[in-house]
Amino acid sequence: MSHQQYQELLETLHECMTACNHCFDACLQEEDVKMMSECIRLDRECAEICSYLESAISRNSPFISELASVCATICATCGDECQKHQHEHCQKCAEACFRCAKACQEIAF
Template identity: 50%
Template sequence: MHAQNQSLLDALNACIASCEHCASACLQEDDVKMMARCISLDRDCADICALTARLLARGSEHAQHLLRECAEICKACGDECAKHGAHSQHCQECADACRRCEEACRAGLQG
């Protein structure tokens, strides 16, 4: 596998893990309702990252299209998590992972 693809897969997998952890931790917060958008975006982000990683790993012709979508959702999730990062370490870590994944997805786009 090409080194750039491996780096991208690593970023996608790290983002999946961070988003899953963040969503689970947000569900333990005292005011879960305040975290609803964060949890929803965490779940969407983890799912799109997982699908993107699978298509990229198999060399699918559709991987490029998903990289665009993945970057967009990673940005939205990272922005939302950053809003809570001051009081939630898991949100700050997720925001950082989402930003790294967004950058990796954009770098992986061809043309």
């Protein structure tokens, strides 16, 4: 598949990365940062894999399908964690993560 055929996925990955980075930063500002530690950790993992998959797609990596499978798992895990917290930034992040997990799963091996 060409880069253009992945355009919708690229946008979804970028949106998820941005939501995770925002959630990460907002969680660091919460009163009980220790309670948010798992959310913060998973936000970083998710943002990084989304960014990496976006880059892999742009260079037409032969591992896109495998990376998409890993990305789907990490996004779903991050979404599950964020969903546990009532903060608006966590809820928005969870939505972005679940959308991304679904999109990645569609091209995963």
